[in-house]
Amino acid sequence: MLNVAMLSKWHVHAEGYANHLQSLGNVNITAVWDEIADRGSAWASQLGAAYESDLDALLKRSDVDAVVVDAPTSMHADVMIAAANAGKHIFTEKAMALTVAECDRISEAVRRAGVKFCISFPARTRPPQLLAKQLLDEGLLGAVTLLRIRNGHDGALNNWLPEYWYDEKQAGGGAMMDLGCHPMYLASWLLGQPKRITSMFSHFTGRAVEDNAQCSIEFANNAVALLETSLVTYQTPSAFELYGTEGTLIASGENVRFISKHADSRLPGWISLRLPEAQPLPLTQWVDGILNDGPMPFGLEDGTKLTELLEAAYIAHRERRTVEFKQPGGN
Known part of the structure; x- marks a missing residue:
């Protein structure tokens, strides 16, 4: 079973991702963080998950193995680098970041931490x-x-x-x-x-x-x-x-x-x-890759080329x- 935290409900796909994860049968959504506290708290209650107003506190939780990043695109680099440094696997909505320089920082953190990364390229x-x-x-x-x-x-x-x-x-x-x-x-x-x-x-x-x-x-x-x-x-x-x-x-x-x-x-x-x-959706492939130690589709190089x-x-x-x-x- 994979324990996943949702990092913001900003993106219009965030709710759909949460619903899809809950439908898989091998994922628990355990925690939510959002840059807007009221939105995040309400969503956490809806999902039956804990709400953390502090991102670092969420990333220290032992019941979080991986994160789905749906924060504003301008926040992607800081959020994903923090997640990688905390040893959490990462799924992110596109775009990976706003600049190639930010993508390079994310890639360095992910590779250093040895966590799995996937970007949504459906x-x-x-x-x-x-x-x-x-x-x-x-x-x-x-x-x-x-x-x-x-x-x-x-x-x-x-x-x-x-x-x-x-x-x-x-x-x-x-x-x-x-x-x-x-x-x-x-x-x-x-x-x-x-x-x-x-x-x-x-x-x-x-x-x-x-x-x-x-x-x-x-x-x-x-x-x-x-x-x-x-x-x-x-x-x-x-x-x-x-x-x-x-x-x-x-x-x-x-x-x-x-x-x-x-x-x-x-x-x-x-x-x-x-x-x-049709291949499974990127989110499904990400979960399977983590649980079965398989290769990740749509990785760091793909995300950087898009940016x-x-x-x-x-x-x-x-x-x-x-x-x-x-x-x-x-x-």
């Missing part, structure tokens, strides 16, 4: 994206020329997100820092080393952070990714399009179409493929320029 567990990775690895698309991913909803348009979601000091950004994480980490996973990035962010509802955003990224393999996200679009179908010199994959939801010069088909044209099985893209995207937006990434082995 799109990497879904069948269409797993299929895309499989097709790339098998060479059925040839060289990738273009990746386009769209992810959006109407949370800012219809005001169903909490108002603090638009506080840059807490969240670090708007649509791209929130929903945009998913296209960002998928692009990093599929295309590798980024070369340069541009951004176009807009403020449709007049809030302090962007609610409609697009980034264009060129990768070292010459592929281009167009990553689109929005908090102001109505009934937005997800879009995932991967174009190569020898094949194309287009997915919307679970509907997938594929064509390749290498495909084994009696008739030329678009074909349907059997999708891979590298996000940090550069916001610099490109603020400074209205193309940001170049330092290349391995470069000056």
Whole structure:
């Protein structure tokens, strides 16, 4: 049995994570900390857990083996470093931190402590994206020329997100820092080393952070990714399009179409493929990895690569320029 503490209810996914943990049957939620005492205390009562107003006191508890971090993104580095130093395994909501420098500090603490770390990258567990990775690895698309991913909803348009979601000091950004994480980490996973990035962010509802955003990224393999996200679009179908010199994959939801010069088909044209099985959610994999001493999915390097893209995207937006990434082995 794994004893877990929930570190803040700030993030909109926090309650869902707690519910999921309680459904697994091998997890006890034993304690809660929150930077807002009233919110944390009420949530602890709801969960049947102890509330600790002092984070250090919570991390000293013998009935806490691991923590789920849903604090404001701006607090991630301090919270996770404290947890690692206390010997607690860590699951964190994306983004890992606001800067690569903060990610490096977290990574150093986690490695020094020898605890297990996982970041929430659910799109990497879904069948269409797993299929895309499989097709790339098998060479059925040839060289990738273009990746386009769209992810959006109407949370800012219809005001169903909490108002603090638009506080840059807490969240670090708007649509791209929130929903945009998913296209960002998928692009990093599929295309590798980024070369340069541009951004176009807009403020449709007049809030302090962007609610409609697009980034264009060129990768070292010459592929281009167009990553689109929005908090102001109505009934937005997800879009995932991967174009190569020898094949194309287009997915919307679970509907997938594929064509390749290498495909084994009696008739030329678009074909349907059997999708891979979905992998367990990252939170489930984290729990299983701790209890069974297994490998962790979506680790420190993955989280740092996401933050590298996000940090550069916001610099490109603020400074209205193309940001170049330092290349391995470069000056």
